[in-house]
Amino acid sequence: MIANEFIQQGYPLYQVLPLCGLSKSSYYYAPAGGKRGRKASASTQSQAGILYSNEYVLDRIKWLLAQEFVDYGYEKVTHWLRASEGLVINPKKVYRLMKQARFLSHRIRRNKTGKRIAQELLPQPVLPFECMQTDIKYIYIHGQHRNALLVTVLDVFSRGVLGYRLEWSLSKHQLIELMKEVLHHYQLPQKVSLRTDNGSQFEAGLFRQYLKEMAIDHEFTHVATPQENCYIESFHSIVESAVCAKYEFESLAEAKATFSRFMNFYNQERLHGGLGNRSPNQFLDSKQYLQKLRTLPSHQQLKITPKDNTHL
Template sequence: MGNPRARYTLEFKIEAVRMVRNGQSQAATAKILGISTQTLNAWIKADDAGKLNGAGKQVSAEQMEIARLRAELARVKMERDILGKSDGVLREGVGVKYAWIERHSRQWPVSVACQALGVSPSGYHRRKAVDVDPERPRQRISNDALLVHIRAVYAESKGEYGWPRVWKKLLAQGIRVSKDRVQRLMKLHGVKARTKRRFKATTDSRHNLPVAPNLLQREFSPARPDLVWTTDITYLWTDEGWLYLTVILDLFSRQVVGWSLKPHMRTELVSDALRMAWFRRRPEVGLILHSDRGSQYCSDEFQTLLKGYGMRCSMSRKANCWDNSPTESLWGSLKQARIHGRRFATRREAMDEVIDWLSFYNHGRLHSTLNYVSPMQFERSWYAAQRQQAA
C-alpha cells in the first residue's frame, strides 16, 4: 500500500474515521477504502489522542502552506527513488512505463507513478482504453469509497465546492469517474456548495475629485500577467465592528497579488494593497489598474502612488458593477465559502479566516475561468510554455 502519510489527505483520514464512528466495522471500512486495517486503526488511535496528523493544532495559513509544500516535495522524492530502482523502468520507453504502471496500480496511485516516471496520466489512460480486453470486467470504485473521496475534497475546500469542482478535483487525483455519478452521489447525500448571497457595494462616488476614463472596457482576458489589475473594497462584520478588505487582482491568472485588511476605509486601505502588489510583482510601466469611482481611488494620495509606479488608472462607469465583475465575483466566492453564517468575535479572527481563504484561492482553488486549475498553477503553466517556446 505504500506510505499512507504520503498518499492520504487529512480530510480523507477524518472521513475514514467518521465511517467507523458511525457504526461501520473497521474491516468493512478498510475494504471499501482500499487501505489496511492497521492503517485505519492507527488513524482511529490518533484521532482518540487528538493527534490525527496535526488535527486540533492551531497553525497559520502560511505555516499550513509551507507544510504542504514540504510534504509534497518529500513524497515525490521518496516515490521517485523507490520507483527508480524497479527493473530499470526509468530507462525504458513509454510503452514499458505504461505496462509497469498497470502492473503496480494496486501498490501505487496512477497519478503518482506517472509523475515519477515522467509520463502523463491522460496518456496512460488513453493507452489503457485502447489496449483493454473487451471481455475483461471493468474495475469500478464503489459508491461508498467514492463518497469518501467526495467528502474529503469537499472538506478540503471547506464546503465551497459544488459537484463540478469536486469532479474536476477527483480527476486530477487520478480517480476516473463520470460527472453524472459525482453529481448524483452528492445530491443523494446532501453534499452541496454553500448558498450564494447578495452583498451591497461599498463605493462612495459622491465627491468632486477627478475621475479616470474606462480603459478596460470589460476586456477581462489580457494576453499575459501584469498587464491589467483590478481592485475593489468589501467589508465584513465582527463583534468588534467592521473590517474592510481590498484586493489587487491580476486579470490574466485571476491571482490575488496584493491585499489589505483594516478597521477603516481610508485611502491607506487601498494604498497598502497596491504597495504589496507592486513589491511582489514589479510590473512594467504601463500596467492598467481598474477600480470603481470610490473616493479612496480618486484621492490625490492614491493617484500620486499610481503615477509613481508608472501605472495607468481606469475606472468603471458610475453605478456599473459589471465593469469590474471579476473582482465582484471574487467577493461572492469568499463570502459564500467562509463568511456567510459565521460569527467572528474579533477582527483578528476574521482576518485569519480571510487570509487562509486567499492562500487557498491562489494555490489550490479550481477556477472555472481558468479551465479548472488554480490561479498560481495557471500562471506557472503559462511561464513554462513561454520558456519552452523560447528554447
C-alpha cells in the first residue's frame, strides 16, 4: 500500500491518509474472517417465552426421527416442533440444524410403468372412498433372499389405506378377496372407480368381472405413465423410506407384523403434507365425515362373511 511506504519514511499519518484518499477506519480495518451476514441464533424461543438451546432442539428432532416409521423431512419436523413442542421456529433454521447434524435423508423414488383407458390424468374425488388406486410393490425378505408382494388399496380423497395383502405371490383370487374385505367394511358412494396398471392380476378376466358386478369402474393407466397412478406411487415411496430402508426382514411373518403396525400408524398418525400435515383419519375428521378409516387387522388372513355391498 502506498500510504504505508510514506508512513514508514516518517511522514505523519494525518498528512498521508488525506493525500491517498483514505480514512482512518479504512486504514486500520482488518477482516475478521468467517462467514458474512448475521450470526446464526444459538437458541429457540417457545410460545411461553422460554429459550431453549439448539442442542435441546436437536435432541427433540433426534427423538422424533428415532420413532418407528417416521421419515420426515425438515418441513414436517418444523410442523411437529411448532405443534407438539410449542417452539417458535422457522423451516430455514430447522433445515440448517438438521443439515449440520446430518439428519436430512434422500428419499428413494421408484418409477413404474402402466397402462390405462382412463379419461383424465388425475382423479378429482369430492367424497371419501369414491376413487381408489391399487398397485403391487416388491418387499425384499433378506432372510429368504427373495421378494414378497405387497398390494394396497388406497383411497385418493383421504390418502388412507383401505386394505392390503403381503404374500409371496398374489393371484386374482386373492385380489378379489381383498376387494371383498374393503367393500365389507366401508359404505361406498354411488359412483366408485378403481385405477390400476396393466399387471396380469389386474387384467385377469375374473377380477375385472367381479369389479363389474360390484359396479366399480375399473380404469387402467396408459403405458409408461406412472403419474396417472401417482397417489399409490407416492404411498410406495413412503413405504420405501419409512419401512424398507429401516428393516431387514428375516421372514415373511416378521414383515407382516411390521406392516400391520405401519399401516395403522399411517392411517391414524402419520403427518401427510398433501392433507395439511394431518393423518388420513385426522383429515376425514376435520371434514366431519362420520365414516372413518378402520383399524386394519393383523397379517392373519380373515374370513369375510357375505354382506350386501350395494353402494349408497
